Amino acid sequence: MTPQTPIEFQDEFDIIVIGAGHSGCEAALAGARLGCRTLMLTLNLDKIAWQPCNPAVGGPAKSQLAHEVDALGGEIGKMADRTYLQKRVLNSSRGPAVWALRAQTDKREYSRVMKNVVENQANLVIREGMATDLVLGKNDEVLGVQTYFGANFAAKAVIITTGTFLGGCIWVGNKSMPAGRAGEFAATGLTDTLNQLGFETGRLKTGTPARVDKRSVDYSKMEVQPPDKEVRWFSFDPEAWVEREQMNCYLTRTTPETHQLIQDNLHLSPVYGGFIDAKGPRYCPSIEDKIVRFAHKDSHQIFIEPEGREIPELYIQGFSTGLPENLQLAMLRTLPGMENCVMLRPA
């Protein structure tokens, strides 16, 4: 906020970008490539371009965005074309207007490659730190950013791309903890500044499924989902295209046992137990939401997707839940092929 005493700035920039997720990296690269001296501030240098949920790029309503960012000189399309584990065009049985290219990417490789891109971009400085306040002038114009431990950086413009971190909170059953996303702390301070400046802030809810060890899964009971025979690309630049070996995904389904277990325990979920007042997102409802909202359906598709080439973690797509951790393994084991599965991370 407006300081009472003169502020000592460590360094001066044209632009400061707060955040190094998909949007922060694109904003910082765009600024630097336009010749602006740019600082990208982020909570953890080891989590640059870390994908918080499924490491997927594109899909319905999102593939166009990735193509458009590429056309504007952005990086997400090139990144997906370099780090994919599997590519498929979704909705290909329908008309071309709804075709959507989707890539399952390697989460760790994606982050590593993007870190390398931003670290080697001219005009771009990267710094670990939590922005807790904006430094404002007499007329509330932005002069810079202050970090939690008191460093100040001056800038002509500040871009905030803080994702799910501002005052973030994780719920599993009736237990909660402050967190930006699993395993990372929440960001404090900046929300108060934004509120004092007259911005309205609210709370959104999303979810993520448990992760399972692929060595504990029986794929013979599932339907194989192979990659497309002909690989397609997000980027319009053929030099960014990397032909690589692809991996299979698999399809299983919820069973009457899954539905019964969830119905019997609905009151233990944060939404249905009334611990939080939130509606889930339409794009990715929890499995308990699907079972309540689509009660007439006796089964739902569950896609089993790898999170990396060199790690055993599988993402259980369609099985996001807020139910307690001690129920989650039993729920997973009701799915065909997952009867003996080992859970690596809870939902």
Ligand SMILES: Cc1cc2nc3c(=O)[nH]c(=O)nc-3n(C[C@H](O)[C@H](O)[C@H](O)COP(=O)(O)OP(=O)(O)OC[C@H]3O[C@@H](n4cnc5c(N)ncnc54)[C@H](O)[C@@H]3O)c2cc1C
């Ligand atoms: C569990 C979960 C499930 C999700 N599922 C989906 C999904 O299915 N589909 C979908 O499209 N999206 C999903 N999302 C949303 C997802 O966050 C975004 O799609 C995407 O990651 C947003 O990118 P971003 O760059 O805006 O933010 P993020 O990727 O969240 O990056 C935010 C960055 O800001 C940094 N940061 C935050 N606060 C500060 C601060 N004060 N100072 C310095 N740095 C700071 C963080 O360190 C991080 O680098 C999900 C999110 C979560 C947590």
